[in-house]
Every structure is written in C-alpha cells, then in structure tokens.
Amino acid sequence: MQIAFNDTKALSAQLDSSEFKALFKTNSYIHAFSILFNWVIIAATIIWSINYASPWLYPIAVIIVGARMHALAILMHDATHYRFLKNRVWNDRLSNYLTMYPIFTSIEKYRPNHLSHHQHLNTDEDPDWVAKLGNRAFTFPKSKSEFLLSVASYFVLYQGISDAFWFLKRFGGKGKNAVKEPVAEKIVFYLLMFGAITFFGVWKYYLLYWVVPYFSTFFMFQYIRSVAEHFGELAYENDLNSSRTVKPSLIERFLIAPHNVGYHLEHHLYPGVPYYNLPKLHDMLMEQDEYKSTAHITETYTFGLLNELGKIERQEAMPAT
Secondary structure (H helix, E strand, O other), X not given: OOOOOOOHHHHHHOOOHHHHHHOOOOOHXXXXXXXXXXXHHHHHHHHHHHHOOOOOHHHHHHHHHHHHHHHHHHHHHHHHOOOOOOOHHHHHHHHHHHHHHHHOOOHHHHHHHHHHHHHOOOOOOOHHHHHHOOOHHHOOOOOHHHHHHHHHHHXXXXXXXXXXXXXXXXXXXXXXXXXXXXXHHHHHHHHHHHHHHHHOOOHHHHHHHHHHHHHHHHHHHHHHHHHHHHOOOOOOOOHHHOOOEEEOOHHHHHHOOHHHOOEHHHXXXXXXXXXXXXXXXXXXXXXXXXXXXXXXXXXXXHHHHHHHOOOOOOOOOOOOO
C-alpha cells in the first residue's frame, strides 16, 4: 500500500493568505515561558511531596513530574523544527540544556529520525513506522483492558526501562548512521549536574523524583501519545486520515497532551507552525469542507481514543510497499 498524499498547497490556497502566513511566525518568549512553566511545576511538586511526606502524595508526584518531563520533550519537538530560536545553534543548545540532557538524550539524536518520519510518513522508509510495525504494543485492535494493562505496566518501571533501551537502540546510531553531538558540552553538563547532586547530598531525592518518574510515567505518557498519533482505526489512505488529532479534556491536556501536541494531524500537514498556533490552524482548516469531512479528529483520549483502539476496521497497520 502506498499512501496517496493530498495536495497541501491546494488546501492552503483555500485559507486566508494573511492569517495563514501569520501562523508560521514564532515567538521565542512563549516557548521560553513554557519551558520555565514546566520546571516550576516540577520543582513545586517535588517540594510539596517532600514537605508533606505521605505514601499517598508520592504517586501523584511521580505522575505530575513524568507528565512535565513529557511536556519538556514536546517543546524540544518544536525546537527540532527550529520553532524556538531563529539562531539555530542556540535553538539546539538551549533545548539540550533545558529539555533534553535532563532526560538523557539530545536534539541531535532525535532530529534525523523525526524529520525522516515526516518525509516518509507511514511508509517503509519511515523509521518510526518500521520500528513499531509488528510490535505487540502498537498492534490494534485490542481490548480496553489489554491497552490499559499495557499502560499500567509502566508503574512497575520494567516497561519504561525496556522502552529506554529501545529508544537508545533506535536513536543511538553507529557507523554511517552515527549522530554528531556536542560531546564536550554534554559531558560538562552531566559533570556539573551529578556534581551538584553529590555536593548537596540529594541523590535520594533525585532517584525518587526524577529517575523513578522517568522510567515510569514519562515513558507511559510517551506511549499513549505515540499510539494516539498513528495507530488504531486509521485508514492510512491520505494525509488527512494517516494521523490523528485528539482534542483533549482539561486534565488530559495537562497530563497527556501538553502544548497542543494533540493537534498532530495539523502538525504533519504544516510542521512549520509552532505549537501555540496549532489550535488556530485547526479552526481554519475545519472551515474547509474536504478537511472537515475527511480529517481524523477524535474527542478526548479517555473516551474517544480508547474506544477507537478496540475497533476492528484494521487488524494491524501494514507497511507501504
């Protein structure tokens, strides 16, 4: 099956030219504030949990910290498309320092894979598609209980650790595929970070409030979002039904779909639009009859997505040939 791509130029031509072009304008202050916002929530959650030590509060803290780690990764995703700073060197450097190095990777490792995913969406040249094809976790339909069991497995850390090694294998790159990173900067960052943790004697808190959320809820939210974007009751016939937009509830926006990441279909059509303009883009596109009738739009993760994953229109996503 070869996906028949729509003519996005024709779709764009139907939109108001001045309003549409304005959507591509970046605002580094909004992006920077979002990074700060996530770090403030992380710090406040950790302090709150430590000061009011309770076995009931700690799981909540793990969920919140993991969700905000995921939010930081979403901001890095925008920076991958150079939607943060016009200066590309500092776009990558600050994204690494403030979002990627803390979660043990780099924008340089992520970008080649991600841009290839955009270029070859859902084909046998799409590295994300190929990596997930045949993987039981990404094979649908499945019952709600089976999917929820997969999600719950992250709370015992095993699945998160497994995912971490899987990501390392996928994004590591060796030989011809080796990724060039600013190794010296990365080493200095970790020396300073682990040195500070040792100096202040807070290894216990680092393990409890960073390592545990990382290997549990961070990868759990990554998994849910990944499934939502490209799996479960999608037709894979053209641009408009090869990925999904999920419109989250308020609590889902905080936990699963931060920074408008649920507007994934719109992002694939126009990756140059920064995350804070995706809702406006969605509204503009929904005024077009073809888009409104063909685009795969799902209402909420908890009900809409969960119901779609159990339907049997497609047994398993098939690779392009």
